[in-house]
Amino acid sequence: MFNERSLTISQECEECPIRHRAVCARCETDELERLEQIKYYRKFEAGQMVIWSGDKMDFVGSVVSGIASLTQTMEDGRTQMVGLLLPSDFVGRPGRATAAYDVVATTDLVMCCFRKTPFEEMMANTPHIAQRLLEMTLDELDAAREWMLVLGRKTAREKIASLLTIIARRDATLHLKAGSGIEGPIVFDLPLTREAMADYLGLTLETVSRQITALRKDGVISLEGKRHVTVPDMERLMEEAGDDSDGGLLV
Amino acid sequence: MFNERSLTISQECEECPIRHRAVCARCETDELERLEQIKYYRKFEAGQMVIWSGDKMDFVGSVVSGIASLTQTMEDGRTQMVGLLLPSDFVGRPGRATAAYDVVATTDLVMCCFRKTPFEEMMANTPHIAQRLLEMTLDELDAAREWMLVLGRKTAREKIASLLTIIARRDATLHLKAGSGIEGPIVFDLPLTREAMADYLGLTLETVSRQITALRKDGVISLEGKRHVTVPDMERLMEEAGDDSDGGLLV
DNA sequence: CTGGCGTTTTGATCTGGGTCAAAGCCCCGG
DNA sequence: CCGGGGCTTTGACCCAGATCAAAACGCCAG
Incomplete structure (x- = not known):
């Protein structure tokens, strides 16, 4: 789950936050420019909610610095964290209108966001973005499955x-x-x-x-x-x- | 995790197994023909191993009928199932050479497979396949996260x-x-x-x-x-x- | 009909981790 | 320097689910 790819890409991404693993590992310069135009930053303090489960979610983005967590909560208050987002991790799901989980800033947090609609348009025109996102999502799925073993049997x-x-x-x-x-x-x-x-x-x-x-x-x-x-x-x-x-x- | 999409697509996929959710929901006819050329079937009896974790995995595919499960096993034998593959679910990871989990036929099982290399080539040339696979992977990730709550807190x-x-x-x-x-x-x-x-x-x-x-x-x-x-x-x-x-x- | 094997149920007992309660620690503001 | 609030540790006790053991239920082959 932490393979050479994440290493390589984090090396490519030192300067520009939008080059974070999320979308840009193979972007051409004109694509980078287009991305520049639709990106913006959001900052959160430790403990702040980024978004509540069920809320309308009109952006996607990646963590620039700090840590965010995805959690699920049952009615009686039992909560389970289901994702830990470290710098370069992607948040949000193209094609979904509402957040499925609570997202909390676990430490002070900076995110680089894109409004969802322009991002989706760009994804439709730029095949490798979907491919890149697929790779990342598969990595996350592997991590989630690793955690299922931890939760169920350890x-x-x-x-x-x-x-x-x-x-x-x-x-x-x-x-x-x-x-x-x-x-x-x-x-x-x-x-x-x-x-x-x-x-x-x-x-x-x-x-x-x-x-x-x-x-x-x-x-x-x-x-x-x-x-x-x-x-x-x-x-x-x-x-x-x-x-x-x-x-x-x-x- | 069981949203209108899976329903819609399973409706589109009655006849041809390669139209299963995996790749074909939006294929044009010429793409379908290309897929036809590289597909093949594999059958397994209940209890048979489809593939062992760590083995070379030179195909990807989807379940046509029956049920397969993904499991992880620790050295001392504790095992955790990490995926339950029902008809139309996709198996295998483009871009990875070896299987990450044991795949077992839980019931008698028919899979529709594609050799990995041709499939990857096709994916590179056919943007919506990656997009489709991304959607499916995101669905699976949601299901996995739902299961993390089940495993951790219920x-x-x-x-x-x-x-x-x-x-x-x-x-x-x-x-x-x-x-x-x-x-x-x-x-x-x-x-x-x-x-x-x-x-x-x-x-x-x-x-x-x-x-x-x-x-x-x-x-x-x-x-x-x-x-x-x-x-x-x-x-x-x-x-x-x-x-x-x-x-x-x-x- | 009978024996054997894989699956499932049921019982008795044990224990890892939960629950409840109370200090201890640390940092920050006054 | 002191007080308060958020973390963290520690202790005492308990219980849900694991473990160990055995019986019951199919079901197929002979």
């Missing part, structure tokens, strides 16, 4: 280890310019509260807290403050996650 | 009711030609063993059995034999599923 400890692994990988993919390898300790900041982690993993926040403590006591990770994580041995963490070996950075 | 009873609801809906969508409505009792056959249901829902087969018994005792469903299900009141079943009201047949 223990609390494995769930936490899985989440840490994913965040570490995404973080690595964003930060490493060249192939700085998987060796040595890995360090990153948790962008999620315990509650958000619980919502992602189908656990309670108490269980999340207990399992993080347990992983710390067992030396799998160490913490500075509540959020700053060091993973001395990534292999070990991935074993704890029950992950199908293979490492997977750039598979 | 009780065993709600899980069973959710699965029954989905099967009933899909079955209705396949069978009803016109809008035969949601009124009256709904009858269908369970295409899955208790074990397969358990794998779908992240439960054990014993729990599945117990919960089905409980739903029967409470009059939510009734059974003839082990597999033939009657739902006297669909509304009631959906309440049990904890579903966000709205009915959803044709939403």
Whole structure:
């Protein structure tokens, strides 16, 4: 799910937000200009709603910086996160009028948006945009299926280890310019509260807290403050996650 | 996830299997002819493997009749179903060389396949195929996210009711030609063993059995034999599923 | 009709993670 | 420096669903 493609493209996309994975990896300059004309930015503070499930959604876009999450909520308040949107991820569905999920800014967030109608028109005329979007959606589908295994069959400890692994990988993919390898300790900041982690993993926040403590006591990770994580041995963490070996950075 | 689109298209696709949702909803006749040239059929018996995770996968295709399932298995044998492929559903991923999941024929199964390379070439030249595939993939992604809520937050009873609801809906969508409505009792056959249901829902087969018994005792469903299900009141079943009201047949 | 095998049900018991409750920690504003 | 509110941790207890075990139900082959 984090394959060489995302790496390549994030490298192509340093400057212009509309070159983010979403649409532009193969755009010609005239297409880029057309996109420039219909794009605009939106900023959100941590905790703000980007859109409510069921609301009219007249834009699509991609995350420029920060983190957003997609969540579903049942009438009695049980909530499940169903997507974690990191920089370069795409939001919104061409061809659908209303939002299917709540979208929340988990941290301060900047999005690059396109009004839906012009974007759809452009998509109709520019075949590779649909192709690119298809690739991205297939990646997301794979990620979702990976999560179904986590949610359905893993223990609390494995769930936490899985989440840490994913965040570490995404973080690595964003930060490493060249192939700085998987060796040595890995360090990153948790962008999620315990509650958000619980919502992602189908656990309670108490269980999340207990399992993080347990992983710390067992030396799998160490913490500075509540959020700053060091993973001395990534292999070990991935074993704890029950992950199908293979490492997977750039598979 | 079961919207008017799938209904419309299944209506367009009565005769030719390659017109199944996958690729042909908007094909011109010359495109259909080209597709005819590269398609072939494969048949499987119930229980047979279609492909193993990690194997080279040189085709894509769609289910013509029967049911296939996508599953993931951990080293210690825990397995999670991550996709249930009913007639008209698409299998395989353009642009990927190896299968990411085990694909198993859950019942006797007929698939209509295309060798991957010619199909990809055709996709490159025929923009609406990518667009169509994008729509389908987005539908699947929505279904996957719905399942994440089921797996992460629902009780065993709600899980069973959710699965029954989905099967009933899909079955209705396949069978009803016109809008035969949601009124009256709904009858269908369970295409899955208790074990397969358990794998779908992240439960054990014993729990599945117990919960089905409980739903029967409470009059939510009734059974003839082990597999033939009657739902006297669909509304009631959906309440049990904890579903966000709205009915959803044709939403 | 009988035996055997795969599926399903039912029972008894155990336990991982949920629930409820109470501190502890940390940062920010006054 | 103090107080308050949002996170986070920790503890005590409980229960939904897992696990282990055995019986019942088809159903087909002989």
